[in-house]
Amino acid sequence: xxxxxxxxxxxxxxxxxxxxxxxxxxxxxxxxxxxxxxxxxxxxxxxxxxxxxxxxxxxxxxxxxxxxxxxxxxxxxxx
Numbered sequence: 001x002x003x004x005x006x007x008x009x010x011x012x013x014x015x016x017x018x019x020x021x022x023x024x025x026x027x028x029x030x031x032x033x034x035x036x037x038x039x040x041x042x043x044x045x046x047x048x049x050x051x052x053x054x055x056x057x058x059x060x061x062x063x064x065x066x067x068x069x070x071x072x073x074x075x076x077x078x079x
Contacts, residue, residue, distance in 0.1 A: 006044055010069050010076035019069075019076060027051065 003023075010019040018030040021042060029038040040053040047063040049071070061071030069076040 004044060005066060006049070006063055006069075009079040011079045012074050012076055017074065017076070018079075019071075 007021050007023050010021065011017070016032050020028045020030075022028065025041050025043065027038075027040060027042045028036055031037040038053050038055075038057075040051055040055075040057075042049055042051050044050075044063075049061045049063065049069070051057075051059040051061075053059070059072055061069055063069050067078040069078075
């Protein structure tokens with residue numbers, strides 16, 4: 001995943017939710033002032049992303065273009 005084009009920081013337009021897709025297949029999500037609110041692993045197949053939170057929660061999303069991620073009813077932009 002180290003060279004995957006989607007690795008990096010993804011942020012909602014209001015800046016309240018920040019997903020960092022790490023090159024080791026893990027993610028770290030901050031919400032508001034709560035850093036590392038959620039952590040887990042992710043896997044990307046084509047433009048689809050699946051998340052497995054360390055607490056057992058699962059989610060998914062779609063990269064609609066190189067700089068836009070739709071996930072959980074939210075839109076994230078690459079930073």
